[in-house]
Amino acid sequence: MMIIMKANATPQQVEAVIAQIKGMGLAVHLSQGVEATIIGAIGETHSILPDRFEGLEGVDIVQRITQPYKLASRQFHPEDSLISLGGCNVGGNEIAIIAGPCSVESRSQIIETAQAVKEAGASALRGGVFKPRTSPYSFQGLGEEGLEYLAEAREKTGLPIVAEIMSQVQVDVMVKYVDVLQVGARNMQNFNLLRAIGETRTSVLLKRGLSATIEELLMSAEYILAGGNNRVMLCERGIRTFETATRNTTDINAIPVLKNLTHLPVILDPSHSTGHVDYVAAIARAAIAAGADGLIIEVHPDPARAVSDGKQSLRPEKFAEMVRQVGQIAQIMGRRLASVQGEYLPLKQGWA
Amino acid sequence: MMIIMHPGSPKEQIQNVIAEIEKQKLSSHIIEGVEQTIIGAVGDGHYVAKEICEALPGVLSVQRISQPYKLASRQFHEQDSVFQLDGFTIGGTEVPIIAGPCSIESRSQILEIAQAVKEAGANALRGGVFKPRTSPYAFQGLGEEGLEYMVEAREKTGLPIVVEVMAVSQIKMMEKYVDVFQLGARNMQNFNLLRAVGETRTPVLFKRGMSATIEEFLMASEYLISGGNTRVMLCERGIRTFETATRNTTDINAIPVLKKLTHLPVIIDPSHSTGDSGYVSAIAKAGVAAGADGVIVEVHHDPAHAISDGKQSLTPETFAKMVKQVKAVAEAVDRRLVKSPLPMGRVPVRVEG
Numbered sequence: 001m002m003i004i005m006k007a008n009a010t011p012q013q014v015e016a017v018i019a020q021i022k023g024m025g026l027a028v029h030l031s032q033g034v035e036a037t038i039i040g041a042i043g044e045t046h047s048i049l050p051d052r053f054e055g056l057e058g059v060d061i062v063q064r065i066t067q068p069y070k071l072a073s074r075q076f077h078p079e080d081s082l083i084s085l086g087g088c089n090v091g092g093n094e095i096a097i098i099a100g101p102c103s104v105e106s107r108s109q110i111i112e113t114a115q116a117v118k119e120a121g122a123s124a125l126r127g128g129v130f131k132p133r134t135s136p137y138s139f140q141g142l143g144e145e146g147l148e149y150l151a152e153a154r155e156k157t158g159l160p161i162v163a164e165i166m167s168q169v170q171v172d173v174m175v176k177y178v179d180v181l182q183v184g185a186r187n188m189q190n191f192n193l194l195r196a197i198g199e200t201r202t203s204v205l206l207k208r209g210l211s212a213t214i215e216e217l218l219m220s221a222e223y224i225l226a227g228g229n230n231r232v233m234l235c236e237r238g239i240r241t242f243e244t245a246t247r248n249t250t251d252i253n254a255i256p257v258l259k260n261l262t263h264l265p266v267i268l269d270p271s272h273s274t275g276h277v278d279y280v281a282a283i284a285r286a287a288i289a290a291g292a293d294g295l296i297i298e299v300h301p302d303p304a305r306a307v308s309d310g311k312q313s314l315r316p317e318k319f320a321e322m323v324r325q326v327g328q329i330a331q332i333m334g335r336r337l338a339s340v341q342g343e344y345l346p347l348k349q350g351w352a
Numbered sequence: 353m354m355i356i357m358h359p360g361s362p363k364e365q366i367q368n369v370i371a372e373i374e375k376q377k378l379s380s381h382i383i384e385g386v387e388q389t390i391i392g393a394v395g396d397g398h399y400v401a402k403e404i405c406e407a408l409p410g411v412l413s414v415q416r417i418s419q420p421y422k423l424a425s426r427q428f429h430e431q432d433s434v435f436q437l438d439g440f441t442i443g444g445t446e447v448p449i450i451a452g453p454c455s456i457e458s459r460s461q462i463l464e465i466a467q468a469v470k471e472a473g474a475n476a477l478r479g480g481v482f483k484p485r486t487s488p489y490a491f492q493g494l495g496e497e498g499l500e501y502m503v504e505a506r507e508k509t510g511l512p513i514v515v516e517v518m519a520v521s522q523i524k525m526m527e528k529y530v531d532v533f534q535l536g537a538r539n540m541q542n543f544n545l546l547r548a549v550g551e552t553r554t555p556v557l558f559k560r561g562m563s564a565t566i567e568e569f570l571m572a573s574e575y576l577i578s579g580g581n582t583r584v585m586l587c588e589r590g591i592r593t594f595e596t597a598t599r600n601t602t603d604i605n606a607i608p609v610l611k612k613l614t615h616l617p618v619i620i621d622p623s624h625s626t627g628d629s630g631y632v633s634a635i636a637k638a639g640v641a642a643g644a645d646g647v648i649v650e651v652h653h654d655p656a657h658a659i660s661d662g663k664q665s666l667t668p669e670t671f672a673k674m675v676k677q678v679k680a681v682a683e684a685v686d687r688r689l690v691k692s693p694l695p696m697g698r699v700p701v702r703v704e705g
Contacts, residue, residue: 239601251593257598279609332681
């Protein structure tokens with residue numbers, strides 16, 4: 001951490017800062033400039049907040065040099081983390097494609113969609129049973145009944161299941177059913193939920209908040225990792241900008257930036273990041289070309305009648321065409337699409 | 353255009369709106385709802401100002417149905433616009449790559465870089481001689497002297513040259529030298545400049561403003577086309593967002609959105625849209641995978657000593673690697689790079705200067 005003193009700071013004020021640094025068990029490096037004095041705090045500074053110094057008298061600016069996250073950082077874990085999902089390892093050579101409807105609407109709908117996406121090349125099934133809808137009057141999801149349908153779809157297809165968790169109170173029931181807990185964009189900074197999920201040993205798909213910076217996303221991942229759950233996948237799903245031509249703006253830069261900063265796998269969600277079926281395939285290809293480890297795509301057998309997100313849901317035929325195109329990009333990137341092999345092997349679930 | 357009336361607005365106000373619509377040579381279509389009346393204005397509404405209707409008494413809101421631009425729109429020009437530039441086409445199957453330094457710093461610098469980017473597979477040379485720098489104290493460019501060096505670089509390499517024009521007063525002089533005018537992000541809504549460039553017949557590389565919506569971008573391109581200059585290439589160069597991990601945020605969605613809305617070629621500038629040479633190659637690939645028709649990249653033989661944009665400039669070696677990767681992506685989406693007359697991968701020739 002670099003502490004830049006005001007031009008008129010007194011020697012006593014500089015001494016007070018130095019004493020504070022030493023009190024934290026850190027080493028001090030002092031550089032006396034013409035206009036300002038700069039004090040470096042050297043050591044384990046990850047967990048120290050800049051405001052410990054910002055409040056001291058004579059301090060102008062405090063700048064972090066090291067990243068404020070550690071477990072998520074590539075500096076401390078240079079190799080890519082591999083997270084097992086069904087038969088494949090997300091984060092390795094294989095590209096995972098998670099597909100399914102926005103919401104589980106009925107038993108027949110999810111089973112039909114599961115079979116269709118599997119045939120088209122999906123490696124996991126998504127489907128929401130607790131839905132964080134903008135309006136409290138919209139369909140809120142089927143709850144545990146929906147989880148049973150998802151589990152049945154998994155038995156029939158072998159696809160592992162990804163479902164969103166919205167609240168701490170759902171943890172116990174969700175971990176009994178799902179292979180991956182999805183944390184939605186609106187909950188990216190629901191810290192109690194993150195801590196509770198960190199205590200489980202179920203894999204997590206952590207979505208970036210609508211207005212969250214990349215650093216904030218990584219700090220949220222750190223909450224889960226700090227609890228001992230190291231199976232975290234990050235998901236870019238578009239950010240809020242001034243542009244209204246699309247539902248969100250895909251921050252494609254986030255893909256190479258995250259791959260540079262963290263060892264965790266990075267997934268892109270072109271359905272939410274564009275909000276429109278016409279753009280999903282193009283952005284899916286772009287994601288893989290930029291280095292993403294997987295995709296999560298909304299697919300519905302009858303988008304016009306979907307209870308939610310119909311406008312951004314692909315039909316199974318369109319999805320199959322997208323998978324083919326993504327496969328070609330994966331190949332030139334020296335990667336390949338993950339495929340589901342044989343029977344579903346239940347993962348060890350529950351509390352560690 | 354749909355004109356939505358206030359609930360309970362009296363008949364006279366509705367009649368008044370209809371009269372206005374008919375005065376504009378449009379026909380009206382009335383939908384009486386339970387609470388509100390909606391009046392549809394049917395016809396060629398491109399040139400009708402929405403503001404006129406918004407100001408009428410009793411009008412709640414006015415919504416455009418057709419796009420406010422016409423010449424740039426795919427609705428009126430279904431086929432992709434494909435232009436011929438020196439040695440290649442843009443907007444068709446070929447994906448050209450434009451490369452060069454941010455600024456022309458000296459004769460030897462531009463000649464050396466031109467040779468290096470040509471050998472690595474570039475199809476056109478970029479380089480600024482008038483620089484719109486954020487700080488008025490920063491290097492402002494070599495001016496006409498720089499153009500002469502650019503012309504010499506073109507003679508030596510055969511690469512057409514792309515140079516930014518910043519002011520109406522520069523047009524006449526620059527026209528004599530450059531093959532493509534670049535209009536920078538900061539000038540996207542400099543309407544006098546757009547009109548003046550629209551009067552020329554020099555092709556234009558038109559950059560999106562840093563806080564401009566896609567619709568504003570297309571409206572601005574309409575200024576150029578309506579002057580008769582139809583050879584306009586649109587360039588996504590990143591937008592301003594809350595994210596600070598990169599210089600700008602590449603609006604990758606803009607690529608398929610623009611390809612759907614307009615027939616004009618769409619180019620991506622990953623150097624400015626990321627601001628970091630470590631991310632340029634990944635975003636160049638993403639751009640072409642998403643359907644971009646070309647790539648413009650900053651390359652410098654010695655980025656550490658570049659006068660401007662060193663952090664985002666590739667070395668000729670990393671640029672050559674990027675070209676190879678972009679080539680593979682282009683082929684995966686059924687496109688190809690421009691066939692280069694030079695064998696690729698030769699060691700760049702040093703130019704004495």
